[in-house]
Amino acid sequence: MTGKPAPPNPPAGEEGPFVFQPESAEPAAGLPLARPWKIMIVDDDDEVHAISRMVLREFAFEGRGIEFLSAHSGAAAKQLMAEHPDTAVLLLDVVMESETAGLDVVQHVRQALGNPFVRIVLRTGQPGLAPERSVVLQYDINDYREKTELTAQKLVTTVIASLRAYRDIRTIETSRRGLEQIVGASAQLFQTQSLAHFSASVLRQLTALLHLGEEGGPPAASGFIATRHPDADIDDYRILAAAGRYAGHVGYRMRERLPAGLRDKLSGAAAAGRSSVGEDEFIGFFRPSNGTDNVVYLQAVRPIGGMETRLLEAFSASIAIAFDNVSLNEELADTQVELINTLSDVIETRCSDTGHHVARVGETARLLAQLVGLPESDQELILQAAPMHDLGKIGIPDVLLQKPGRLSEAEFEVIKTHTSIGYNILKGSKRARLRAAALVALQHHEWWDGSGYPRRLKGEEIHIFGRIVAVADVFDALAHSRYYKAGWPMERILEHFRRERGSHFDPRLIDVFAANAEDFAAIMNRQPDSSARLGAGS
Numbered sequence: 001m002t003g004k005p006a007p008p009n010p011p012a013g014e015e016g017p018f019v020f021q022p023e024s025a026e027p028a029a030g031l032p033l034a035r036p037w038k039i040m041i042v043d044d045d046d047e048v049h050a051i052s053r054m055v056l057r058e059f060a061f062e063g064r065g066i067e068f069l070s071a072h073s074g075a076a077a078k079q080l081m082a083e084h085p086d087t088a089v090l091l092l093d094v095v096m097e098s099e100t101a102g103l104d105v106v107q108h109v110r111q112a113l114g115n116p117f118v119r120i121v122l123r124t125g126q127p128g129l130a131p132e133r134s135v136v137l138q139y140d141i142n143d144y145r146e147k148t149e150l151t152a153q154k155l156v157t158t159v160i161a162s163l164r165a166y167r168d169i170r171t172i173e174t175s176r177r178g179l180e181q182i183v184g185a186s187a188q189l190f191q192t193q194s195l196a197h198f199s200a201s202v203l204r205q206l207t208a209l210l211h212l213g214e215e216g217g218p219p220a221a222s223g224f225i226a227t228r229h230p231d232a233d234i235d236d237y238r239i240l241a242a243a244g245r246y247a248g249h250v251g252y253r254m255r256e257r258l259p260a261g262l263r264d265k266l267s268g269a270a271a272a273g274r275s276s277v278g279e280d281e282f283i284g285f286f287r288p289s290n291g292t293d294n295v296v297y298l299q300a301v302r303p304i305g306g307m308e309t310r311l312l313e314a315f316s317a318s319i320a321i322a323f324d325n326v327s328l329n330e331e332l333a334d335t336q337v338e339l340i341n342t343l344s345d346v347i348e349t350r351c352s353d354t355g356h357h358v359a360r361v362g363e364t365a366r367l368l369a370q371l372v373g374l375p376e377s378d379q380e381l382i383l384q385a386a387p388m389h390d391l392g393k394i395g396i397p398d399v400l401l402q403k404p405g406r407l408s409e410a411e412f413e414v415i416k417t418h419t420s421i422g423y424n425i426l427k428g429s430k431r432a433r434l435r436a437a438a439l440v441a442l443q444h445h446e447w448w449d450g451s452g453y454p455r456r457l458k459g460e461e462i463h464i465f466g467r468i469v470a471v472a473d474v475f476d477a478l479a480h481s482r483y484y485k486a487g488w489p490m491e492r493i494l495e496h497f498r499r500e501r502g503s504h505f506d507p508r509l510i511d512v513f514a515a516n517a518e519d520f521a522a523i524m525n526r527q528p529d530s531s532a533r534l535g536a537g538s
Helices: 046-056 074-083 101-112 132-138 152-189 195-209 244-249 260-272 306-350 357-371 376-388 391-395 409-416 418-426 432-443 464-479 490-500 507-515 517-526
Strands: 018-020 037-042 066-071 089-093 119-124 143-146 222-228 238-243 281-286 293-299
Touching (some): 037 074, 089 101, 089 152, 101 119, 195 222, 195 238, 195 293, 222 244, 260 293, 357 376, 357 464, 357 517, 409 418, 432 464, 490 507, 507 517
Parallel strands (some): 089 119
16 A cells, blocks of 8 residues: 655644545445554654654555554644544653653543543653553553664554454444444334334434444445335335435335335345345345335445444344334224224214314314424324314213203303313323323313313413314314304404413414414315305405
8 A cells, every 4th residue: 555745744842743644545346445543653753753654654454554643742642632532553652742741641541531442552762761560550551662672573563463452442342332222222112103203213223333333423324214015016115214315215115216226136135034234235124013014225335344244133133023013003003093083973973063173173283283393293192182172072961962052051061071071081091192182182171361171270281282272172163153153254263362362272372373374274174064165364
């Protein structure tokens, strides 16, 4: 390997360090060349720098060349080590700007910088000032040499031994961190989440496992996760999550975006029914109990090492189990949605005047939740929970629900119990959707000023879901005709909301609603009853 001419050295004792980097060879097989080992030369003698670079210039260890870093004082060495914590070998003079400058660097690297990895070789021309036995006992160094004994061959031998030790320590550390990450990542994978969120999480964790030992952080990798129903064509995988050059492919089928060669490779993995690690790519195949096929593809930016292969294989076992877990959760979630829709239909059947009321309340509530900045997960929860707000009306006699005239006080007290009835039906569930529905059923008639029912909660004592559904429920009721009234135009609804702002309703929600009235009107118009269509200013 041929090196570029070294830049001029600064005068002895000058603080400014510089980096000398040899020319890189062309990467083999289209892959980037492995990063060179960093060797730092710290000495106040220019000749020591020149000779060390000359001896090691064409040196390579395990296919990796050398990147030289030079400093001419202890102070400059401390600065350079802070900037390059991934230095493998530190060839360190003892006596520079002071008789203990090198020893001070050792203490700084090990204690202040907390770097236990770099192999430190002390080189001294004045062994009497730093006796070998006392230095080796008192300081965390890895070798001690007199400059006169470091011939060219001995310098190479010393560097090889130091690099080998550095590599082994880093391998052990990488293994420890990788196993630590697998344990932590596995716990995260088993959290209840959608298949799309799960896929994105898997992709992040796999990318992090690649090149885990690189101190500069893992380089970016490209990849994706795709899924298909067992009855679908082999090319019908839909991409759920993606990174790097595939990031724009989410939501598309593989046949729409991926080259034929890559599709064939993934089809082969699916046909074989197993995962594999190649020179620079990982292909995972997972088939959970619901029968869907899932493929994971990850393209590394450099060859995948043996340690990384073992970590990927270990993590794949967790992924396989987690895919099963997510599939079962999604199946359970679908069942919950089905149950919610069925119960909502029951409510509409009992109160035939409501038409598409419960569905519109769900959509309105989700939009309002989105506009006030609730997380996407909460938006989905309230979409499913809001239609259940009147579930408790199942326990109210038909004679009251369908009474054409005004209710007496006693009758209204009975009607009010639908909030508690709905809550009591749903509260025992451990599932997030039904627990949210229980909360909405209980609180959607609470008022911001504390005059609502059943518990006379006030302000933010009312959960944000309850406050949102209160707005959505009243909006839909006012916008549509009932046997006792005609539907109101949007302008009149907004006037009512402004009057009730701060008494019935959360002021912030009313402000957001008013600012986006056309979007809420569009929900009414998509699922109309017999009432007139709404416009923002109608």
